[in-house]
Amino acid sequence: xxxxxxxxxxQGMVGQHVxxxxxxxxxxxMISDFADVTIDHQFIxxxxxxxxxxxxxxxxxxxxxxTLSLLSYLNAQILPPVQNRTMTLNYGMNKLRFxxxxxxxxxxxxxxxxxxxxxxxxxxxxxxxxxxxxxxxGNKPALVAEQLALYVFSEGG
Numbered sequence: 001x002x003x004x005x006x007x008x009x010x011q012g013m014v015g016q017h018v019x020x021x022x023x024x025x026x027x028x029x030m031i032s033d034f035a036d037v038t039i040d041h042q043f044i045x046x047x048x049x050x051x052x053x054x055x056x057x058x059x060x061x062x063x064x065x066x067t068l069s070l071l072s073y074l075n076a077q078i079l080p081p082v083q084n085r086t087m088t089l090n091y092g093m094n095k096l097r098f099x100x101x102x103x104x105x106x107x108x109x110x111x112x113x114x115x116x117x118x119x120x121x122x123x124x125x126x127x128x129x130x131x132x133x134x135x136x137x138g139n140k141p142a143l144v145a146e147q148l149a150l151y152v153f154s155e156g157g
Contacts, residue, residue: 002080007125007153010082013114018129021074023107023136026062031104034066048104059105064098067108067133067142074110075131075147084153091126091148100140107136115146123153 002019028048035041043050044061051057072090102108116128127149133142 001077004081004083006083007085007117007151010080010114010127011117014117016114018080018112018114019078020112020134021077021110023109024070024074025105025107026066026070026102028060028104031060031062031066034063034069038063038065057103059103061104062102062106064143067098067102068096068145070108071110071131071133071145071147074108074133075112075129078110078112079114079129082151082153085151086154087152089150089152091150093145093147094128095146096143097145098143100135100138100142102135102142106138108133108142109136110134120150125151125153127151 005013031045035046040063044055044057045063046060048060051060111132111134113130114127115130116126118126118128120126129147129149131143131145131147133144135142
């Protein structure tokens with residue numbers, strides 16, 4: 001994890017590539033568990049034989065939303081902690097595209113560029129960053145997203 005910075009330090013990083021996360025393997029257990037939680041048991045995710053025979057796939061694939069949901073974990077490895085920040089709230093996405101399916105047992109990682117920081121109200125900043133989820137050995141990313149987070153600060157933030 002990066003060293004803590006001030007909000008002013010972070011503002012000085014706007015426009016810069018911040019870094020890349022560690023690789024994470026998306027295995028069948030993770031995919032099946034996600035299917036159970038989201039009640040999305042489409043065969044391309046949970047049935048290797050049907051994925052092969054009916055969809056012509058080499059394997060099952062992760063749900064796009066599973067890959068998306070990993071961004072909180074992956075990006076926490078990249079984005080520096082900010083002094084006096086009391087919490088971070090997911091503020092949503094401006095843009096999101098799923099570009100390449102993630103095959104079972106693939107490894108993915110996140111790559112983040114800090115796009116903008118805007119004071120929203122006293123002690124609150126809207127942070128925008130571009131994220132690309134890479135698939136190890138792949139030519140195209142699994143997804144690209146323009147993410148928003150609301151950083152909330154205690155006094156002196």
